[in-house]
Amino acid sequence: MACDTGSKPIEEKEIVVNNENNNEIKKENNMSSSLVLRKAPEFKMEAYNAKTGHYQSVSSEDYKGKWSVVCFYPADFTFVCPTEIAAMNAKYDEFQELGVEILAVSTDTKFSHKRFVETEPLLKGLQLTIGADTTGAVSRAFGVMIEEEGIALRGRFLINPEGTVVAQEVQAPMVGRNVHEFLRQVRAWQHAEKTGEVCPAGWVPGKKTLPVNTDVEQMTGRVGDYITIEEIMA
Secondary structure, three states: OOOOOOOOOOOOOEEEEEEOOEEEEEEOOOOOOOOOOOEOOOOEEEEEEOOOOEEEEEEHHHHOOOEEEEEEOOOOOOOHHHHHHHHHHHOHHHHHHOOEEEEEEEOOOHHHHHHHHHHOHHHOOOOOEEEEOOOOHHHHHOOOEEOOOOEEOEEEEEEOOOOEEEEEEEEOOOOOOOHHHHHHHHHHHHHHHHHOOEOOOOOOOOOOOEOHHHHHHHHOOOHHHOOOHHHHHO
């Protein structure tokens, strides 16, 4: 797939599998397990809204037509997890300015979430909603469930207003993610989808983009005529 084709979701094809006596229709697995360029899984679960201090239900329907991020973490009352949640919360206002809704998720109960937020000093003033994926169904749907432990990997999924996953990052539990880099990606994706231009490595607002929407023939094999490595790395 070329880098000028946008974020149109990939269509899954149905294939007929001859199973001796029966013909079984299955979805063709024509990609890896990545959710990128696929429709985000639908979900519904209980949650704790730290901003209001109340329990509520959340579902994928709540985020339709919006930019959103579903951010899985392994467990409450652990060590790296509160640092990540606090970092996302510290940038909450910037995400809101970009029109991005944030849903944190772990397999803990909503009661555990509440107590976790109330006792962990790093989470003072938390404004996020934390989903309680107690059955692991949502974590499985997003492909981040560690079945042997009943917890999720560190999975972060950026979903555009059409409901397509445009970026994902999945890590093992030992290392936390970078909220600054994630915000950069959000800004780049929003700019690319709005303008039809594409964003080179490390792009931030104010830096050069690549106008493949207008100069694709001239740019082919000549990207270096439009941007230098010094500009990319600046």
